[in-house]
Amino acid sequence: MKKTLKRIWQWIDDRSGLSEMLHPLLQHKVPRGLKWNYVFGSATLFCFILQIVTGSALALMYQPSSDKAFASLQYITQQAVLGRWLRGIHYFGASAMMLLAGIHMLRVYLTAAYKYPREMSWVSGIILLLLTTVMGFTGQLLRWDDNGVWSAVVAAEQMGRVPLIGPSLARLLMGGDTLGGHTLSRFYTYHVFMVPGLLILFLGFHLWLVVRNGISEPPKAGRPVDPKTYRTWYRNALRSEGIAFWPYVAWRDVVFSVAVLLLVVLLAAVAGPPPLRKPPDPSIVYTQPQPDWYLLWIYALFALMPPEVESYAMFFGPLIALFLLFALPFLSNKGERSPLKRPWAVAGSIAVIVLIGALLLAGSRAGWSPAFKQRTLPPAVAASAGPDVKAGKVLFEQKGCLYCHRIGDKGGIVGPDLTHAGSRLSTTEMHIRILNGSTGMPAYGRLLRHREMQQLIAFLQSRQ
Numbered sequence: 481m482k483k484t485l486k487r488i489w490q491w492i493d494d495r496s497g498l499s500e501m502l503h504p505l506l507q508h509k510v511p512r513g514l515k516w517n518y519v520f521g522s523a524t525l526f527c528f529i530l531q532i533v534t535g536s537a538l539a540l541m542y543q544p545s546s547d548k549a550f551a552s553l554q555y556i557t558q559q560a561v562l563g564r565w566l567r568g569i570h571y572f573g574a575s576a577m578m579l580l581a582g583i584h585m586l587r588v589y590l591t592a593a594y595k596y597p598r599e600m601s602w603v604s605g606i607i608l609l610l611l612t613t614v615m616g617f618t619g620q621l622l623r624w625d626d627n628g629v630w631s632a633v634v635a636a637e638q639m640g641r642v643p644l645i646g647p648s649l650a651r652l653l654m655g656g657d658t659l660g661g662h663t664l665s666r667f668y669t670y671h672v673f674m675v676p677g678l679l680i681l682f683l684g685f686h687l688w689l690v691v692r693n694g695i696s697e698p699p700k701a702g703r704p705v706d707p708k709t710y711r712t713w714y715r716n717a718l719r720s721e722g723i724a725f726w727p728y729v730a731w732r733d734v735v736f737s738v739a740v741l742l743l744v745v746l747l748a749a750v751a752g753p754p755p756l757r758k759p760p761d762p763s764i765v766y767t768q769p770q771p772d773w774y775l776l777w778i779y780a781l782f783a784l785m786p787p788e789v790e791s792y793a794m795f796f797g798p799l800i801a802l803f804l805l806f807a808l809p810f811l812s813n814k815g816e817r818s819p820l821k822r823p824w825a826v827a828g829s830i831a832v833i834v835l836i837g838a839l840l841l842a843g844s845r846a847g848w849s850p851a852f853k854q855r856t857l858p859p860a861v862a863a864s865a866g867p868d869v870k871a872g873k874v875l876f877e878q879k880g881c882l883y884c885h886r887i888g889d890k891g892g893i894v895g896p897d898l899t900h901a902g903s904r905l906s907t908t909e910m911h912i913r914i915l916n917g918s919t920g921m922p923a924y925g926r927l928l929r930h931r932e933m934q935q936l937i938a939f940l941q942s943r944q
């Protein structure tokens with residue numbers, strides 16, 4: 481038996497050259513001293529493979545058409561064998577992949593592993609991070625419930641504000657001027673064919689570079705990178721004290737990836753897939769999306785920006801940030817690598833982490849999504865007032881104004897505080913605002929009768 485297996489393997493190996501191909505990958509020498517902080521890249525790769533497997537399985541049952549998508553997901557979640565697990569693992573796998581890619585990037589930045597000769601690894605890594613973000617964004621719409629759809633609408637609207645090319649960009653993204661079945665097919669194509677294809681391409685390149693240039697050695701203070709001598713130095717260091725990647729280094733990668741897998745499966749079991757809320761309904765005016773957490777901070781950033789700077793920030797902000805990210809290894813490709821000698825890099829990293837954390841916190845607070853639980857104002861608000869003001873108060877609660885506006889210490893903070901609306905706004909101003917709505921505020925023109933509008937305004941005018 482053993483002999484037969486061996487002969488089969490020899491036949492395959494002789495004809496295909498498999499071991500010739502794998503041997504250098506597994507046996508290549510790597511620097512000594514690679515510890516647990518070197519496991520995040522391989523774990524990101526592992527998550528990507530997990531996403532391909534679970535994604536393919538989901539695609540077998542998912543129907544990318546606007547009238548069937550929501551129902552097919554309900555079927556997957558409630559009836560299909562292991563369907564709930566698949567969705568849960570795919571969701572938490574995506575979260576893990578984003579998180580691990582971020583940590584991997586942070587590790588590379590802090591240890592300055594992007595310096596000579598690994599500039600291209602950094603650049604391809606940024607492209608991989610962007611593509612991964614696009615995967616998260618497009619996947620969210622495929623859920624085709626109000627949350628996923630409105631998150632895409634908000635993003636498209638923001639994109640539409642980019643000077644000059646904005647409208648064309650938004651149309652390209654959505655597959656037309658409006659959101660509908662065509663948008664869904666388009667996002668499905670992005671999510672299942674185009675972006676994964678690009679991911680695999682750049683990932684192959686990224687890994688090839690790791691093999692070609694070698695894994696960066698752990699940095700040491702007082703040992704700067706000099707492009708003139710680095711390669712010779714690295715080759716000699718590997719020759720004298722390098723160790724084989726498999727199994728002396730790779731075992732940590734394996735252990736960590738298995739731990740990630742267990743955690744993802746555990747979360748999928750305990751927390752389950754993201755709930756399918758309800759199918760998108762354009763007539764529900766107060767819907768506000770709550771994008772998935774790894775996108776939430778980007779939405780929160782734009783939501784918190786004052787509207788005047790927004791269209792410029794929308795355009796130049798990401799452009800400058802991307803430019804700086806891509807330029808980093810070209811601006812500094814030599815010198816010290818140790819974080820001990822690069823205090824600004826450490827300070828900068830901490831600042832970015834704190835900023836993203838604060839934005840996530842802000843995004844998950846009521847300010848971003850309306851306070852749907854807020855149903856009534858205390859009776860004292862209109863206690864000693866006339867009938868119109870009293871009726872206006874009830875309308876203010878019933879029509880959902882309270883979800884977004886504050887009166888006293890009750891209500892949401894999506895829109896301006898209306899506690900003292902009467903002393904700030906004239907009757908006409910109020911009429912115009914409520915009738916037409918604006919960014920973030922639905923137009924109530926067709927949803928209120930003339931009498932109701934008068935009562936609402938009477939109520940607001942009484943807020944002095």
Ligand code: HEC
Nearest residue numbers: 766879880881884894895896910913914918919920921924
């Ligand atoms: C989905 C959230 C949302 C709901 C629901 C909502 N609003 Fe607004 N509202 C806003 C936002 C956001 C603004 C600010 C718009 C801007 O600055 O362009 C605003 C602005 C206003 C203003 C102008 C305030 C000012 O200081 O300029 C008034 C008045 C107003 N809303 C009244 C109402 C009333 C009355 C209702 C209920 C019939 C209501 N809103 C429902 C989000 C909302």
